[in-house]
Amino acid sequence: MRRYQAVATRTAYVITGATADAEEAAQDGFTKAYFALDRFRAGAPFRPWLLRIVANEAKNRRKAAGRRPTVDLSVAEDRPSGDTALSPEAAALASERRESVLTALRQLREEDRLVIAYRYFFELSEAEMADALGVAKGTVKSRLSRAIARLRQLAAGEVRLDG
Amino acid sequence: MAELDDRELERTLGELGERLAYPRADLWPAVRQRILRGPSRRLWAWPRLAPVAVTLGVILLVVLALSPAGIRIFSLPGVQIFQSKATPSPAPKPTASAALTFGIPTTLDQARREGSGVILAPTDPALGAPDEVYIDGASTLKRVTLVYRSRPGIPVSATVGASALVTEFLGTVDQNVMGKVVGPDTTLEQVTVDGAQGFWLAGAPHQFFYRDAYGNFIQETLRLAENTLIWERNGTIYRLEAQVSKVDALRIAATFR
DSSP states (O other): HHHHHHHHHHHHHHOOOOOHHHHHHHHHHHHHHHHHHGSOOOSSSSHHHHHHHHHHHHHHHHTTTOOOOOOOOBOTTSSOGGGGGHHHHHHHHHHHHHHHHHHHHHHHHHHHHHHIIIIIISHHHHHHHHHHHOOHHHHHHHHHHHHHHHHHHHHHTOOOOOO | OOOOOOHHHHHHHHHHHHHHHOOOOOHHHHHHHHHHHOOGGGGEEEETTTHOOOOHHHHHHHHHHHOOTTTEEEETEEEEEESSSOOOOOOOOOOOTTTGGOOOOEEEHHHHSSSSSSSBOOOOOOTTTTSSEEEEOOOOSOEEEEOOOOBBTTTOOTTTTTTTTEEEEBBSSSSTTEEEEOOTTTTTEEEETTTTEEEESSSOOEEEEEEEHHHHHEEEOOOOOOOEEEEEETTEEEEEEEEOOHHHHHHTTBBBB
């Protein structure tokens, strides 16, 4: 279980935006998966199957709590930063870009945030994303493309580029 | 105001993915408690199936109770013990292929990385480092076996030519998770292994049942057919088979690191 713990809690966090809710949802998901293992198709990849269950738990938890459309995703201060290799100006710009994109992410729809997270945060393959999202492989690309387009729209008012 | 280009957006998303304040708590203790409590009502995807499952469970219990292979003689919270009317046939003499049944040869370091559960090894000088390490099983349920071929003062088992075997796999010895069939000449004792619940089996060769991490009921014959100490810690079952006394087994078990 510990092998999948990180990606499960991260998935739940991306959906709920709250640490306590994410932990609860991941626990629910693992427990539910345990008792549903007889329905797990032998030979199928386990990670997307588990993520689908965890994501559903996280969505249900968020829905039940009647949360507002935005989520409170935040950045950890103690995570390693690659910005030390950058000039102060470039590091400041990178930080500003992250803040702008994060602000946009917080406003994105749950489904869009999740597909972006699967691709860019957890680096799932297309096939894994399809399994985890419960859609056809061909749908993954279009869904990701739409999510990125919405993210761009939301971030457009925030992001500035050099020159 | 310009938009980020694709590459820049991808890089920024990658950076964000690394920096988000994800929860870091170890979920296993809480999940384990929930699993041990059993599926809650809302966990039933099809509530109408619940009576069917209960009926099947009752049938299974009745079949086990009436089975000529075993009569239930002992029940503890966390373990169901069945005593065989006859001792199972002795395991075959060791052959070159016997070792293969342990799985794929590996190293202890590799086993610690790939094995399911927390893979430990005894540090007791009576055993020292294992002579061979094997890993076996499906990707999500990998079992690790440590083989100690010949150790001074510990008889070498005729079955697989080893003084001691340590087997580690995901599972639990809590209620309804582990059951055991013991031969008529086997004694069973509940023990505490370094604070963890365990069972000491001494005497004749024996088979046993346990539930793996998926809840499957598994029947298995002990490899050495010697005294055996079984205990569970944090969801991993540890099994030490060796012709040693209970005191020595407990001493060795306390050195698992």
